[in-house]
């Protein structure tokens with residue numbers, strides 16, 4: 101029998117379960133490109149319910165306990181004396197989410213001799229030390245595609261919110277004002293702007309497809325060219341990100357966090373952009389230099405910055421991004437909409453079913469197995485990406 105430790109974000113402050121705004125969510129069977137949504141044998145939750153917080157338990161408890169396994173669910177994850185740290189020594193499986201990451205460091209893995217499987221209930225396993233996972237024989241898997249479209253929608257929303265000055269204008273309504281001039285003094289149209297997408301993966305491509313009808317000129321920079329997509333969306337490819345950012349008004353970041361992308365957006369790169377550019381980053385916070393962003397917003401080099409990813413997560417109360425000017429940051433929530441939760445909860449169940457029954461985990465979910473990068477991991481975290 102296995103012990104599964106699941107680290108999830110806290111319940112709503114008003115209690116659990118919440119009152120749902122809608123009675124159901126739309127059903128989808130396949131993602132763009134054809135990959136099927138998760139296909140577990142069964143689910144023990146209502147799609148559209150809050151599954152990602154502690155009381156939601158990703159809907160896993162009935163299934164795991166019926167099979168005799170132990171499930172521990174907690175939000176308490178900070179070292180050195182958290183519930184996670186206390187449960188690790190005899191944990192077989194750790195489930196964590198990028199939104200509330202249980203950082204599985206080499207030290208923690210050394211304190212978890214039974215650990216065999218680390219599941220990311222979402223996408224992006226950079227909170228797991230992948231080298232340590234390879235060394236300790238831990239399989240790492242994530243629910244590829246489960247929330248890619250959710251993030252793409254959030255990205256388009258944030259681009260529009262920044263460019264059109266939505267959030268400050270909304271604040272005037274809350275303050276009882278009707279200050280049109282204050283609202284529009286920083287309000288522009290997205291139409292005809294040059295928009296650059298950094299990394300044409302699942303999210304990057306979905307963002308480009310959604311932006312095309314706005315009449316923007318699209319650019320992209322990624323490791324590999326996609327000529328068919330270039331023709332379909334009239335894209336301009338830039339082999340070097342530097343040439344892309346110089347010509348763009350908006351840059352949207354969708355690359356994984358790897359040594360090659362860490363702090364790529366520093367003072368120099370941001371300084372080479374047009375004055376008054378916008379950056380949206382729903383990928384990972386560490387791809388940008390935290391303080392360079394603050395400096396650029398204060399100087400006017402950037403007209404706005406938005407995203408939902410921070411470091412660390414949760415960020416401290418005095419994190420400078422909370423108070424920097426002209427930002428549209430949210431907590432890390434773009435990939436945790438209720439439909440996304442239904443998909444990554446079902447995907448987590450599918451991975452657990454496969455693993456407990458000794459069946460292979462879908463290749464597209466795999467990051468590390470048998471001491472090496474495999475599946476999606478081999479593509480996203482390849483050795484060429486380990487070079488700065």
Ligand code: NDP
Nearest residue numbers: 223224299300301302303322323324355356360382383435
């Ligand atoms: P994909 O793996 O589909 O796409 C990532 C793309 O990044 C790949 O297609 C690859 O391009 C490109 N890439 C990899 N390394 C580099 C590099 N060094 N320079 C330029 N491009 C590179 O991932 P997703 O689109 O699904 O997700 C992207 C990222 O978004 C994730 O890694 C994760 O960190 C983040 N994310 C955030 C979420 C949120 O809630 N905010 C939720 C989900 C993901 P190529 O094919 O050209 O090699």
